[in-house]
Amino acid sequence: xxxxxxxxxxxxxxxxxxxxxxxxxxxxxxxxxxxxxxxxxxxxxxxxxxxxxxxxxxxxxxxxxxxxxxxxxxxxxxxxxxxxxxx
Amino acid sequence: xxxxxxxxxxxxxxxxxxxxxxxxxxxxxxxxxxxxxxxxxxxxxxxxxxxxxxxxxxxxxxxxxxxxxxxxxxxxxxxxxxxxxxxxxxxxxxxxxxxxxxxxxxxxxxxxxxxxxxxxxxxxxxxxxxxxxxxxxxxxxxxxxxxxxxxxxxxxxxxxxxxxxxxxxxxxxxxxxxxxxxxxxxxxxxxxxxxxxxxxxxxxxxxxxxxxxxxxxxxxxxxxxxxxxxxxxxxxxxxxxxxxxxxxxxxxxxxxxxxxxxxxxxxxxxxxxxxxxxxxxxxxxxxxxxxxxxxxxxxxxxxxxxxxxxxxxxxxxxxxxxxxxxxxxxxxxxxxxxxxxxxxxxxxxxxxxxxxxxxxxxxxxxxxxxxxxxxxxxxxxxxxxxxxxxxxxxxxxxxxxxxxxxxxxxxxxxxxxxxxxxxxxxxxxxxxxxxxxxxxxxxxxxxxxxxxxxxxxxxxxxxxxxxxxxxxxxxxxxxxxxxxxxxxxxxxxxxxxxxxxxxxxxxxxxxxxxxxxxxxxxxxxxxxxxxxxxxxxxxxxxxxxxxxxxxxxxxxxxxxxxxxxxxxxxxxxxxxxxxxxxxxxxxxxxxxxxxxxxxxxxxxxx
Numbered sequence: 001x002x003x004x005x006x007x008x009x010x011x012x013x014x015x016x017x018x019x020x021x022x023x024x025x026x027x028x029x030x031x032x033x034x035x036x037x038x039x040x041x042x043x044x045x046x047x048x049x050x051x052x053x054x055x056x057x058x059x060x061x062x063x064x065x066x067x068x069x070x071x072x073x074x075x076x077x078x079x080x081x082x083x084x085x086x087x
Numbered sequence: 088x089x090x091x092x093x094x095x096x097x098x099x100x101x102x103x104x105x106x107x108x109x110x111x112x113x114x115x116x117x118x119x120x121x122x123x124x125x126x127x128x129x130x131x132x133x134x135x136x137x138x139x140x141x142x143x144x145x146x147x148x149x150x151x152x153x154x155x156x157x158x159x160x161x162x163x164x165x166x167x168x169x170x171x172x173x174x175x176x177x178x179x180x181x182x183x184x185x186x187x188x189x190x191x192x193x194x195x196x197x198x199x200x201x202x203x204x205x206x207x208x209x210x211x212x213x214x215x216x217x218x219x220x221x222x223x224x225x226x227x228x229x230x231x232x233x234x235x236x237x238x239x240x241x242x243x244x245x246x247x248x249x250x251x252x253x254x255x256x257x258x259x260x261x262x263x264x265x266x267x268x269x270x271x272x273x274x275x276x277x278x279x280x281x282x283x284x285x286x287x288x289x290x291x292x293x294x295x296x297x298x299x300x301x302x303x304x305x306x307x308x309x310x311x312x313x314x315x316x317x318x319x320x321x322x323x324x325x326x327x328x329x330x331x332x333x334x335x336x337x338x339x340x341x342x343x344x345x346x347x348x349x350x351x352x353x354x355x356x357x358x359x360x361x362x363x364x365x366x367x368x369x370x371x372x373x374x375x376x377x378x379x380x381x382x383x384x385x386x387x388x389x390x391x392x393x394x395x396x397x398x399x400x401x402x403x404x405x406x407x408x409x410x411x412x413x414x415x416x417x418x419x420x421x422x423x424x425x426x427x428x429x430x431x432x433x434x435x436x437x438x439x440x441x442x443x444x445x446x447x448x449x450x451x452x453x454x455x456x457x458x459x460x461x462x463x464x465x466x467x468x469x470x471x472x473x474x475x476x477x478x479x480x481x482x483x484x485x486x487x488x489x490x491x492x493x494x495x496x497x498x499x500x501x502x503x504x505x506x507x508x509x510x511x512x513x514x515x516x517x518x519x520x521x522x523x524x525x526x527x528x529x530x531x532x533x534x535x536x537x538x539x540x541x542x543x544x545x546x547x548x549x550x551x552x553x554x555x556x557x558x559x560x561x562x563x564x565x566x567x568x569x570x571x572x573x574x575x576x577x578x579x580x581x582x583x584x585x586x587x588x589x590x591x592x593x594x595x596x597x598x599x600x601x602x603x604x605x606x607x608x609x610x611x612x613x614x615x616x617x618x619x620x621x622x623x624x625x626x627x628x629x630x631x632x633x634x635x636x637x638x639x640x641x642x643x644x645x646x647x648x649x650x651x652x653x654x655x656x657x658x659x660x661x662x663x664x665x666x667x668x669x670x671x672x673x674x675x676x677x678x679x680x681x682x683x684x685x686x687x688x689x690x691x692x693x
Contacts, residue, residue, distance in 0.1 A: 008681055018211045026204035026390060030382050033193070033375040045333025050373040053196035054431035055329065058203045058424050065210045065417040072215075073410060081682040083408045 007079040014075065018068045025057045094161055101166075104139075105305050111135065112309075116509045125508040129268040132512035133519055136306055137283045140299045140523070147291035147298050152552055155292030155559065156223040156535060158405040162297055167411075168418025170297050171402045173304035175202075175419065176426055177253075178260025178522035179585040181307060184427075186493030187582065188434040192370040194377030199427050201386035203420060205393025210416035213394060214403040216604045216680050218412035221687025222404065224532070225397040225596070226540040229618075231689060232603045233611040234673065236545050241618040243536045245595030246397045248622065250529045251570065253396075253588035256581045257526035258284070258567075258574040261519060263494065263581075267470060268515040274575050280523070281571040288527045289560055292535075296527045297405060303520035308425060310517020311497075315429050318436050318504045322446065328432045335439050339372045342442050346451060346486040353487050357478045364580070365474050365490040372438060380641055388648040392589025395596035397536070398528035409683035437500040441489075448503055451486055458484050463502045467495055493582070530570065534562040586645050587629070594625030594651025598659055607677050613663030620658040625651020 001009070029036065029052060036049035043051045076082050093100075115128055153159055162170065180202070187195040222228040226246060230239030261280030266273045287299045315328055325331025348371060361367075370376050393399065402419075403412040440448040450458045455477045458464055467473040472492035475484055491499075498518070501510040538559035543550055550558070578584075595618045602609040602617075628650045632638050642649050676688055 004678060004682065011681070015211050018207065022204060022207040022211075026200055026207075026386060027383050030197075030200070030386065031379045033377075033379055033382060037373075037375045042333070044330055046336060047373050049193065049375050050196075050336065050431075053193065053199055055428050057200050058428055061203050061207055062417065062420050062424050064207055065420055066414070068207075068211055069410075069413040069417055072413060076410075076683050079682075081684045083410060083684050 003079055007075065007081060010075045010078075011072065014068065014071050018064065021064055022061070025052075025060050029057075094163065097163065097166055101301060101305065104302060105309075108136075108306060108309065112509065112513060115512065116507065119507055119509050125511070126270060128508055128512040129515055130270075132516040133265065133268040136516045136520060137286075137523075140302060140520075141283065141286040143299045143302055144287040144289070144291055144295040147295035149291050149294050150553065150556060152223075152555065154294045155556055156404075156539065157401075158292075158294040158297045160405055161407050162405040164406065164411045164415045165418050166301055167297075167402060167406050167415040168422050169304040170300035171399065171415070171419035172422035172426075173300040173307065173520070173524035174296075174402055174528040175399055175423060175525070176307065176521050177257055177525035177585060178264075178518060179256065179582050180426065180430075181311065181521035182260060182264075182494045182497050182518045183582045185430040185433040185437070186491075186496035188431050189438055189496045190366050190368060190370065190493065191376075192372045193375050194370060194382065196431065197377075197382045197385040198389060199430070201389025202393065203423060203427060204386065205390035206416055206420040206423075208390060208394040209399070209403075210413055212601050213400065213604065214416050215409045215413045215683065217400060217600075218403050218406060219409050219680050219683060219687060221689040223539050223689075224536045225400055225600070226536050227544075227689070229599060229603065229614065230540060230544065232673070232676070233599075233609070233614045234669075235611045238611045238614050238618075239540050239544060241615050242596065242599070243540050245592070245618050245622050246536050247533055248626075249396065249588050249592035249595070250398060250533045251566075252584050252591060253398075254526055254529040254533070254566075254570045255574045255578075256584035256588070257522045257529065258570050259577065259584075260522035260581050261526065262571075262574060264515055264518045264522065267498070268512070268519070277571050277575045280519075280526075281567050283519075284523055284526045284530065285564060285567050287523065288531050289563055292556075292559065293401075293405060293531060296531055297402075299527065300524045303524040304422065307517040307520040307524075308422070310513045310520070311426050311429060311433075314501045314506060314510050314514060315433050315436070317506055317510065318440070318500065319432070321504060321506070322436065322440060324436065324439075328436065329428055332432055332435050335435050336373045339435065339438055339442065340374070342439075343371055343486075346442070348486060353478060357476070360476055361490050362471055362474055365472070365492050367487055367490050368438070372435070378641075384642065384646045384649060388593060388646045389586075389589055391593040391597045391652060392648060395592040395600060396589065397592075397596075398525075398532040400600075401532060401535075402528070433500065434496060437496050437503070440500070440504050442486075448505065451484055451489065453484055454482055455484050455488075456482075463499065466502070467491075467499050472499065493580075526570075530563060530567050533566050534559055537562050537566075583645075590625060590629070590646065590648030590651065591622065593648035594655060595619075595622035597652050598656045602659060604677070604680060607674050608663055608668055609659065610663050610666055610669045612666040613659045613661075616662040617655040617659030621651045621655025624654035 033049050037047050039048045041048050220228050226239050226242035229242035262277035265279045266276035288296050319328035324335050406412045406415050442451050443449045444452045472495040474490040542558050543555050599614045599617050625647050628647045632644045
């Protein structure tokens with residue numbers, strides 16, 4: 001496998017992991033809205049379903065994007081594909 | 088005062104600007120104490136901020152194509168994040184979202200998840216690759232990747248349909264706010280709004296829009312957060328509302344049970360008296376009151392729509408590098424998060440302050456005549472945003488006898504909670520900033536696509552720079568006027584049109600964009616079939632549902648993008664596989680796009 005293929009292979013793996021986490025917190029958990037509401041886990045005292053829609057999932061997305069960006073930069077560095085002029 | 092290059096001085100410049108704005112708020116507060124009228128304060132707030140944006144727009148004027156189309160590709164990560172957040176958060180987010188949560192509770196909060204989750208798709212699937220491509224517009228990418236004028240033209244058509252639907256809603260919002268704050272009729276206010284929008288974008292294109300959007304973000308975030316914190320502290324609900332409103336949410340559930348939410352139904356005859364556009368509280372606040380599929384389908388449409396809306400995507404063309412584009416998506420979402428996580432808190436505080444009989448501001452359970460005598464009730468009733476009526480004739484106001492417009496939750500809550508009027512003026516300026524910044528991005532996206540992709544790439548490839556930029560500006564003004572004219576007709580509410588725009592974009596552009604990067608075998612025939620087929624299928628479904636067709640799979644007129652994008656995906660894959668694979672040069676181009684280093688596909692000037 002050429003260097004470029006390996007790079008793309010790793011990039012794709014990272015995409016799958018990122019999208020899997022995204023799927024869980026944007027779609028997966030909302031199949032269980034009623035169960036979340038009844039759950040005894042109450043972050044900061046809010047019902048879990050309410051908390052996830054107004055803060056939980058949103059915050060996780062922010063962290064997920066920065067995590068993704070860091071991982072992708074590492075992959076690009078590993079294969080020497082980093083841009084020369086950086087900001 | 089500021090030495091060196093403009094870009095290096097950004098933190099200083101915007102720091103000074105923020106300080107200046109806070110001083111302005113304090114001056115207004117002092118003026119209010121000294122007896123300045125509420126109306127004059129409103130006029131000062133809106134006029135002052137709009138003049139500042141116009142000044143920034145004028146200072147950023149340019150005659151260079153890459154400055155006009157992509158702000159010279161030198162916008163730093165964090166500032167691009169702020170500009171994107173302003174570009175993104177429209178009148179719908181600022182004015183209508185808290186209202187939606189107020190009336191519909193949990194079911195509506197799918198929009199919060201959808202409008203943030205979409206950024207994960209933007210960061211991982213598209214933004215860095217399109218930045219590497221080096222295109223000026225989204226159809227520029229489609230046209231070069233797939234090749235041929237037909238693909239380019241199809242992309243322009245989808246872009247125009249989606250963005251135009253969106254922009255009429257934003258011009259409508261600027262008109263509403265300008266008409267309330269400046270006290271002029273809506274039909275005229277729409278054109279005042281349009282003039283302010285054009286002043287920001289006409290002379291400097293993307294460069295001007297970028298630097299005004301940063302300024303607008305600062306105004307809108309102060310205008311949203313300050314009242315939320317103030318009201319929360321005033322009500323004794325908690326110093327930091329986001330972390331401390333659990334008791335209030337529980338208290339609302341208690342009151343809803345006590346007042347018999349959902350038990351007392353209004354008769355059709357009673358509802359006829361209620362002015363159009365106003366709604367009552369019918370759904371529980373924090374209870375799960377929707378089916379999982381309804382919630383998820385709406386969230387999915389908003390997420391895929393986010394990743395396909397060209398005015399957002401083109402913001403990432405302005406960063407200095409691929410790496411910066413990726414990080415900048417994270418910053419965008421962070422700045423959006425600040426407002427979105429506050430909207431449910433504002434809805435909670437607003438609801439409680441009106442419902443709780445233990446609070447001085449509570450009106451449910453008071454006598455009708457008493458409520459009708461309240462100052463703020465009279466003001467907002469006059470603006471056609473509030474209404475009470477004694478349906479059962481017992482003289483007291485019940486939960487089902489109070490009606491309010493969605494916009495009133497954000498615009499009127501400061502007044503209801505007894506904050507000084509200066510805060511209401513600030514909120515009006517914030518709403519104006521939110522609607523203007525989005526309208527600017529959208530008008531620019533449409534006119535850039537028409538001037539760059541249709542005029543320059545298809546009609547007159549030998550046009551000189553000066554001529555191209557004049558055409559771009561003429562189109563900008565024409566599109567603005569067309570948008571304002573349609574906005575003045577008020578066909579669909581702000582929120583409805585915005586949701587439609589997402590569905591249109593998702594129907595036609597989501598899969599052609601994503602597969603352009605992630606599937607080498609995708610070719611021009613497939614992409615054209617996908618774009619046009621998706622758009623037609625989605626629109627047909629929307630029209631059918633609007634004219635009485637019951638629909639299938641529980642897909643409504645708010646989620647028709649699901650039908651459109653599925654048709655688009657199937658057509659694109661089938662047609663691509665049935666026709667010839669893209670040539671070797673195109674395949675190499677896709678390989679090139681997938682690595683961050685090396686030259687952009689399209690040159691600096693093209």
